[in-house]
Amino acid sequence: MSKTVTYTVRVEFGDCDPAGIVWFPNFFRWIDAASRHFFTANGVPRWAETADTLGVIGTPLVDTHTRFVATASYGDTLDIAVTVKEWRGSSFVQSYRVTRGDTLILECEEVRIFAGRREGGGIRAVPAPDEIRRLCE
Amino acid sequence: MSKTVTYTVRVEFGDCDPAGIVWFPNFFRWIDAASRHFFTANGVPRWAETADTLGVIGTPLVDTHTRFVATASYGDTLDIAVTVKEWRGSSFVQSYRVTRGDTLILECEEVRIFAGRREGGGIRAVPAPDEIRRLCE
Amino acid sequence: MSKTVTYTVRVEFGDCDPAGIVWFPNFFRWIDAASRHFFTANGVPRWAETADTLGVIGTPLVDTHTRFVATASYGDTLDIAVTVKEWRGSSFVQSYRVTRGDTLILECEEVRIFAGRREGGGIRAVPAPDEIRRLCE
């Protein structure tokens, strides 16, 4: 396990669909921001910097499993509690619990990789830098 | 099983992130559009109409499991093959295969419900209308 | 003139395009949120409520003129200062100044209307409710 970091989101009118509830791809926008926030809150520099220093340009997603429990709407404030459940070579399991007060909105578990640039374009998985892992544990 | 319907997407510059690849929440925008396209291509009217006639205002997501296999970038054309793998009372399993030519980009399997309006706001699951199911099989 | 309200935004990785800078439609997402925040910060209830009490379902945009002065990137914190420069019957001029510290990022001036539902679907302009205007001045 690692530290747990909370990322807070205000739900806006434009995040909601004609049914008046959050359109689900927007949850993934916030989860992606929360994923990165986890690293920056733990002291990992922005990817533009680690691209040069550690060869890591980001942590793209390879697998996500999300369970939606309750809806949210504009005016809501959501807390996203983020942690890394498992470190695996060049990948890791990151999990999210989104709540509005005591109400669980969704749970999400992802596999992400540490990505570097591949010669000729595109990306490739690189081993988790010790420095990043140490900051987050 | 049900019919399979293909929804085609052009990847645009703004769909891509600073790493130059599609930012993953955008895949969920397209998957959601493909989900609804599956119904309209099979003759199901828009939800604003079925809200009045069948009491269904949409098919919100309750669970999604997605496996990202290859990246995509702007200029790419993606085909999203959609089907319903299983009908279950008021929910159903919808699956997606996103490809660029012969290259598999991602696979996604969702559970969605048929939703109606709940008294006092919010939504509730309603049984799959026979008419909708018949059109899709 | 009216009160000035500031809405603060964190720029995230996914808000940026392959050039590494904020993709401009995202500025409009934030401006729209700031527009509504102006009203809620001044005590105007959410539109779902005013739809019933005042017949106003929102303030859709009819004209926007925006001048982009400097770029922004992820990790930036942006302040959006919002005011209403002019009230005109059923429309109003809302203006925005987006800054990062002392750096001006953009200036935007919009015309918006107060909208109610039209019989048979769609929306129509309605006179600015005195109550809303009084709260904002």
Place this chain on the structure above:
Amino acid sequence: MSKTVTYTVRVEFGDCDPAGIVWFPNFFRWIDAASRHFFTANGVPRWAETADTLGVIGTPLVDTHTRFVATASYGDTLDIAVTVKEWRGSSFVQSYRVTRGDTLILECEEVRIFAGRREGGGIRAVPAPDEIRRLCE
């Protein structure tokens, strides 16, 4: 003047807000895609390529004036007619007319620049390459 190119958009459920109409920042997503489509349809290679060959990484927006005339909703098909009204050194005026059949939805006029990378990060304006201009006229 230059050629006129049409870019076609399907409006999806998730493009619409709780009032059931297109949330306006989505129009800018489409306009940005239409802007680039204008160039690719006229034979200009993708920016990742022109970055190397012509030093142009994209055409960021510096000014936009948009007038919204009618609303649109999901199920609609919109045509965006794009042209370049004026070439000015390192900037140009690009205009858009968005229609649904005979109905005008919005008109937009933008100033954009040809951008190259600046030493040390960020972007700078570069003169319009003759080759790009010739392809578009």
